[in-house]
Amino acid sequence: MLHSIREWLKRWRRCREFDALVKPEAFAGLSGELRDLARIAAGLWPDEPAFQNRVKRIQDEMNQLDAMAARPEFLGISPEKRMELRRSLISSRDQLLETVRRAEPPTSTTQ
Numbered sequence: 001m002l003h004s005i006r007e008w009l010k011r012w013r014r015c016r017e018f019d020a021l022v023k024p025e026a027f028a029g030l031s032g033e034l035r036d037l038a039r040i041a042a043g044l045w046p047d048e049p050a051f052q053n054r055v056k057r058i059q060d061e062m063n064q065l066d067a068m069a070a071r072p073e074f075l076g077i078s079p080e081k082r083m084e085l086r087r088s089l090i091s092s093r094d095q096l097l098e099t100v101r102r103a104e105p106p107t108s109t110t111q
Helices: 002-022 024-044 050-069 072-076 079-101
Strands: none
Touching: 002 050, 024 050, 024 072, 024 079, 050 072, 050 079
16 A cells, blocks of 8 residues: 555656746747857857857747747647756757857967
8 A cells, every 4th residue: 555655646747847948938038048158159250151150049939938938828739748858958059158168269378
């Protein structure tokens, strides 16, 4: 009996954690983080129009995601699809972080 209650509690906890990851507020936080990273990356390469266009597109898409997540219809998307979207956003964030890490320092002087 005690074993089945523990298992039920584990499943309930996992379900709650999953729900927290795919709720609209979680997407608002991720999109804000991506927007900030894109702004930082844009400042690192101001003279590259192709990169600036990419950054602009990322910022526009994050604004669209914010608007979409704020609407009640967003909850109509299956949790699995929202989790897939979350994974995609995290992958994009990791790529932007790597881009920022690869940036050349603005000066050759060691600080």
